[in-house]
Amino acid sequence: MIIRKLNERYEFERELGQGAFGVAYLARDRHVCSRHVVIKTPVEAGRQTFDNATESTFRMMFEREVKALAGINHPYVVHIYEYGWTPESKPFIVMQYVEGMTLRAAMNGRAMEPERVARIISQLGSALSAVHKAGVVHRDLKPENVMLHISSGDELAILIDFGIATIPVSHAEQSEQETWAGTPFYMAPEQLRGHPVPASDVWALGVVAYELVTGRRPFSRDEVIMLKDEPQAVSFIESRTSCRELSKAAQSVIRKALSYDPADRYTHAHQMGQAFLQAVLEGGPSIPDPPQPVSDSPTELLRRCQELFASFEEFRNPESLRAFFYVSGLRTGQNCMSLAARLEFDQLLDCLYRSGRDYRGQALVDLLSRLASRYRDDYRGPLCEQLGSSLKLLLERPPAVTR
Numbered sequence: 386m387i388i389r390k391l392n393e394r395y396e397f398e399r400e401l402g403q404g405a406f407g408v409a410y411l412a413r414d415r416h417v418c419s420r421h422v423v424i425k426t427p428v429e430a431g432r433q434t435f436d437n438a439t440e441s442t443f444r445m446m447f448e449r450e451v452k453a454l455a456g457i458n459h460p461y462v463v464h465i466y467e468y469g470w471t472p473e474s475k476p477f478i479v480m481q482y483v484e485g486m487t488l489r490a491a492m493n494g495r496a497m498e499p500e501r502v503a504r505i506i507s508q509l510g511s512a513l514s515a516v517h518k519a520g521v522v523h524r525d526l527k528p529e530n531v532m533l534h535i536s537s538g539d540e541l542a543i544l545i546d547f548g549i550a551t552i553p554v555s556h557a558e559q560s561e562q563e564t565w566a567g568t569p570f571y572m573a574p575e576q577l578r579g580h581p582v583p584a585s586d587v588w589a590l591g592v593v594a595y596e597l598v599t600g601r602r603p604f605s606r607d608e609v610i611m612l613k614d615e616p617q618a619v620s621f622i623e624s625r626t627s628c629r630e631l632s633k634a635a636q637s638v639i640r641k642a643l644s645y646d647p648a649d650r651y652t653h654a655h656q657m658g659q660a661f662l663q664a665v666l667e668g669g670p671s672i673p674d675p676p677q678p679v680s681d682s683p684t685e686l687l688r689r690c691q692e693l694f695a696s697f698e699e700f701r702n703p704e705s706l707r708a709f710f711y712v713s714g715l716r717t718g719q720n721c722m723s724l725a726a727r728l729e730f731d732q733l734l735d736c737l738y739r740s741g742r743d744y745r746g747q748a749l750v751d752l753l754s755r756l757a758s759r760y761r762d763d764y765r766g767p768l769c770e771q772l773g774s775s776l777k778l779l780l781e782r783p784p785a786v787t788r
Contacts (some may be wrong), residue, residue, distance in 0.1 A: 409425045506590065510590060598631060706728065
């Protein structure tokens with residue numbers, strides 16, 4: 386095997402695959418413990434150089450987009466370590482290597498258990514909200530662009546491919562290639578018309594949720610193209626999204642995500658993910674009822690805490706979380722923070738769960754209480770209150786008597 390190097394630092398091992406806009410390679414970073422990374426280069430880089438005036442627009446868009454993506458620090462979004470231009474004026478992106486299998490491979494041509502799907506969709510909704518907050522529309526959410534990774538026994542769904550994501554620009558600035566970037570099966574009507582918006586990713590999330598539960602997509606390619614110019618297709622969409630495998634509440638979440646008008650969909654992707662998770666797991670309404678204490682295992686409650694915390698602004702990086710702990714007077718939370726450059730949710734939750742002045746886990750209950758108070762007018766406030774009540778009930782339960 387011929388080993389190629391990039392910037393005297395990265396040694397290429399093999400090609401991982403190609404997409405519409407890029408080629409991904411597995412490589413080793415010789416500057417950081419020979420860790421594996423993924424290096425992606427747009428397809429154009431293989432046959433053009435970018436050092437002349439005609440390519441200035443591409444260079445500007447590439448750098449603007451990747452800078453936005455590199456600023457995202459989220460457990461369900463692949464991390465970008467470095468980006469730049471080679472001496473040959475070819476762009477490159479160095480990303481985190483995520484071990485596991487793609488969501489498409491995990492499906493293996495079959496439907497998945499609704500409870501598993503609900504957790505995956507909840508995580509992807511949280512990830513997409515982080516992407517949208519950075520000013521990026523993903524535009525190509527599909528099972529091939531999601532990696533399932535096992536961490537501490539939990540399954541994490543991680544967005545791994547942003548090859549054709551783009552920062553919203555005016556229609557006049559879009560090239561035809563930009564306009565049609567995406568996979569038709571997952572493209573919202575407005576995206577087919579060349580106007581992708583964050584709500585377009587909510588549509589794609591709804592399509593993915595339906596496909597994972599049923600093992601089939603809700604629309605054929607011809608039907609998707611029909612949706613492009615036919616607003617009267619609303620009733621058609623509803624007929625195609627009936628899903629006997631799910632409760633009425635869960636079906637209503639998918640139908641809302643697949644509303645023809647973007648304004649009728651969920652405002653934020655994480656709202657759709659949380660609503661779907663609750664509707665599937667509880668079989669109740671898609672809008673959360675007043676919180677009631679529930680009995681769960683510690684592992685399940687901690688997993689739910691991690692998914693919820695990932696949607697909060699305070700948890701975007703270690704600095705913002707330290708500031709929140711300080712302002713809130715949560716000294717134990719400050720002590721549980723590691724010196725790592727990124728949040729280590731598993732370590733943080735484990736420390737909070739083991740810590741407390743009056744009882745074990747009090748530190749985590751106090752954190753949930755502060756968040757519930759701060760976000761009492763947000764859907765996440767009641768969820769924090771519910772999780773806090775469930776944890777306290779679990780922690781105050783007397784140990785089982787053995788004979």
